[in-house]
Amino acid sequence: NAGVTQTPKFQVLKTGQSMTLQCAQDMNHNSMYWYRQDPGMGLRLIYYSASEGTTDKGEVPNGYNVSRLNKREFSLRLESAAPSQTSVYFCASRRVQDSQPQHFGDGTRLSIL
Amino acid sequence: AQSVTQPDIHITVSEGASLELRCNYSYGATPYLFWYVQSPGQGLQLLLKYFSGDTLVQGIKGFEAEFKRSQSSFNLRKPSVHWSDAAEYFCAVGANDYKLSFGAGTTVTVRA
Numbered sequence: 001n002a003g004v005t006q007t008p009k010f011q012v013l014k015t016g017q018s019m020t021l022q023c024a025q026d027m028n029h030n031s032m033y034w035y036r037q038d039p040g041m042g043l044r045l046i047y048y049s050a051s052e053g054t055t056d057k058g059e060v061p062n063g064y065n066v067s068r069l070n071k072r073e074f075s076l077r078l079e080s081a082a083p084s085q086t087s088v089y090f091c092a093s094r095r096v097q098d099s100q101p102q103h104f105g106d107g108t109r110l111s112i113l
Numbered sequence: 114a115q116s117v118t119q120p121d122i123h124i125t126v127s128e129g130a131s132l133e134l135r136c137n138y139s140y141g142a143t144p145y146l147f148w149y150v151q152s153p154g155q156g157l158q159l160l161l162k163y164f165s166g167d168t169l170v171q172g173i174k175g176f177e178a179e180f181k182r183s184q185s186s187f188n189l190r191k192p193s194v195h196w197s198d199a200a201e202y203f204c205a206v207g208a209n210d211y212k213l214s215f216g217a218g219t220t221v222t223v224r225a
């Protein structure tokens with residue numbers, strides 16, 4: 001099925017380990033986004049990529065890096081994981097034309113011990 | 114800066130009863146407004162959106178929302194709730210470049 005695919009779905013890390021969360025979309029969307037979801041705080045934007053080759057910081061970028069590998073893929077990297085980064089991470093994509101809304105993946109549940 | 118407030122953390126409603134979820138936003142220009150629904154363990158699904166035009170917006174699953182500029186509100190309504198509507202609902206506001214700001218969410222419980 002077409003959509004946004006995130007891998008892995010679950011991951012447990014130890015403090016200080018590194019990890020890359022993968023996101024791929026097959027809808028030929030221009031823009032892609034990474035959010036984190038924490039209880040009582042809704043979703044907060046970490047980074048986004050308005051188009052292939054560009055990335056920009058969102059509301060909570062500290063401790064993360066991103067790579068827009070190509071039009072389909074947008075990865076999120078934690079270089080040195082901290083317990084405060086325990087969260088559910090969502091990737092989203094959007095077609096810029098026609099004021100289309102964002103489409104979300106099913107999330108990656110990340111626990112850092 | 115844009116922001117969204119959802120005053121109700123949790124709402125319980127009987128099946129067949131009406132539902133209204135409140136959303137207040139802060140934004141300096143004409144906002145892009147959205148309601149998303151999230152079922153447990155799932156991603157977010159768009160219910161409806163408002164960009165301009167008619168202030169009463171119809172969405173999927175029988176939901177509607179009304180944009181009231183004077184009150185900076187975008188409340189979501191459904192006339193008759195089904196058990197499958199139990200979920201978490203998020204209101205979001207976006208700028209032209211689509212950097213969305215989400216509210217903290219409202220969890221809806223449906224009792225038989």
